[in-house]
Amino acid sequence: MKILNQNLGKVSRRDFLKTMLGGSLAFTGAAAGENLLASSKTTNPSGGKIMDQHQGDSHNNHGNTGTLGQVNYEVNGFDPTAMLYDWDFGLVSELPDGSILREFHIAAVDKEIEVAPGVFFPAWTYNGRVPGPSLRCVEGDRVRITFVNAGSHPHTIHFHGIHSATMDGVPGVGAGEIQPGESTIYEFDAFPFGCHLYHCHANPLKRHIHKGLYGAFVIDPDPTRYQGEEAQIARTRNHNYPENKEFNEMVMVMNGFDTNFDGDNEIYAANSIAFAYMNEPIKIKHDQTQRLYLINITEFDPINSFHVHANFFDYYDHGTTFNPTLKTVDTIMQCQAQRGILEFSFKDFEPGLYMFHAHQSEFAELGWMGFFEVMG
């Protein structure tokens, strides 16, 4: 009780100081206040130089928590906000039998990436980004992936989906591990529809996954294969149909980085960058339905999770069904490689910031935390 009282005293003292600061800012005018905040931010040592490149810095102050500074997305070569909507549909052509061929090109590349402001991780990447490109095709498509290993270690691509044994991308089967400087072709018909993933399966597996070799692999259902209501839902899921454009579709790959290689992650995130959507909230149109392809590839921890504030969603585990596997929930958990589709809406919600994060508070405070910003 004594401790509690002392803490209350402490908090109220701090609040008092905050009020004082707020008061003085109001006194000198909002513009001056912003200048003051901006100038105090540029004293941040690790990322001050690129601070002004990014919008939404005003969201950076959440009770002194979070990382200090900004990650340089240009040097990284990928921006977590752009990554949400960035699909690789492949090179599409028609085969003699009338079916669709989709060709993808993936290269494994060693690359140092900045995973939190000023914190550099010696990653292994597919096409220079972590997560790798979000591959998207349609149920029944012939998928052909040309894989070049431009990295320093043997790698593979193992797809979660249905394919022949030789196309499994594991050591000792089919092409097996692809040596540096060599290449192979993975080819299969895309089944079943759903939200899937691919990752390197070279040994040691744990190291190859946590170094960054993974990505989203989404197979849209083909509406012509279904009837009635199912066909209608399939049309909303299939990127070739106009019904699909009514949805705001996003990809989040939940991952972590063990920067000191002690078998415990220092950084957790969705799409690699700690607090990326905290510093730059995801803009949401209030009249648009949201569809989130969520994949967990976090290494070292048994599960990861997703929780959204002030809202509920329908969840389609693995995305392989037309009916939700969980209805009206606000938290789901996924083991490694588990994934699913979340559908929710902020229709009629008050505009503002709605938080989402892993509901392992530890992961949240180590970077896996963000905001949806519902626009008016």
Place this chain on the structure above:
Amino acid sequence: MTTLEKKSTRTFALSTWVYVLIPLVAIVLMLLIFAYTNPLGLFTANLPPIEDLSFERIRVLEDGFEVTLVNGGPDPVTVAQVLVDEAYWQYQISPSNTLPRLGRATVQIPYPWVEFEPHEIVILTNTGLTFNGEVPLATVTPTPGLQEFLAYGLLGVYVGIIPVGLGMLFYPAMRKMGRKWLGALLSLTVGLLVFLFADTLLEAFEVASLLPGVFQGIPLVLFAALLTWLVLLAISAQRRKSAGSDPSKQAIYLAAMIALGIGLHNLGEGLAIGVAFSIGEAALGSFLVIGFMLHNITEGVGIVAPLVPGKSETDQHGEQSTSQEIQASARSKAPRLATFIWLILLAGAPAILGSWIGGFAFSPFFAALFLGIGLGAIWQVIVEVISLLRNYAQREETSLFSWMNLAGFVAGLAIMYLTAFLVKF
């Protein structure tokens, strides 16, 4: 001296200079070659920098933490992020977030810490390495004010001055016991000193391990001990040559040496207590202080043991002298009160200094250095007390390793070991 001789010495001086210059020029040349051609490039081409960041001090402030970092590694280290209790936290760092070799930086972290609970601070560098610092029990670190200064000074008085003084109160009784018991009393002193030697050694190594590798903590301790011992040897050799062999003066000198050695040990104890109180382990408070008081009483006994006359007038008069005569002669030869006060201050006052340093400005470097000096001093004191014991044994025609002496030694060790139960955990 002839001119020829003068000339030859001058030529010799010139050639000496040349001979000194040759290796120096060679060294500079070698350094230049390494600097410009990098012959070791093959080994270091793709190696990441070696980082070694130490937490020198964590101060708990009203509204957060203030961390002093030292870069003890060969390369500069850049602080990228700060975590408190596994959460990223905002911070300010000065003078720069890049610490050069042996450079220091102060990190301010606003944090709503919880009173009497532990917190962990982690520094994440730009290469992704982590360095941990611990706040074992969060409570506001004292800032040096008059009141705190007095309070910490009093702590030193409690664990240093008072117990040593109390121990010296046994002196009259020790005199009464007479020379039959002197061997046992001196052996008790040796037992006590051996305990303190081991205790100081372990504490010195513990403090040394807090130092960044570049300061070579354990060699620092050992060399400080060795140098101290050699200096004390030189001093006592000089004394033996210049001063006469007035036994009472010799006795006071030895008592002063014991007091000095114990004083340096008590400096270490003061440091430990000061640090414990400043990081909140004061929760153990009065128990710890009473423990140290009881523990250190034996030190007072040890210091005055050489002052018990071993060669009293009874030696001249034989066994016929009456007890009144012995008492009278003993009373006449007792050291003055001022001598005791000086001895108490010499042995006890360093605890006050230690408590201040530990409480307000703890530095593992100086702590290790002082503990090393204490080690050397205690070692020399052990040597001197044993030589006194040997002389005594020769005079009495008994063995140095008599049962009596062994019993005294064991008693000294045992008392220190058992009373240490009150202060070790």
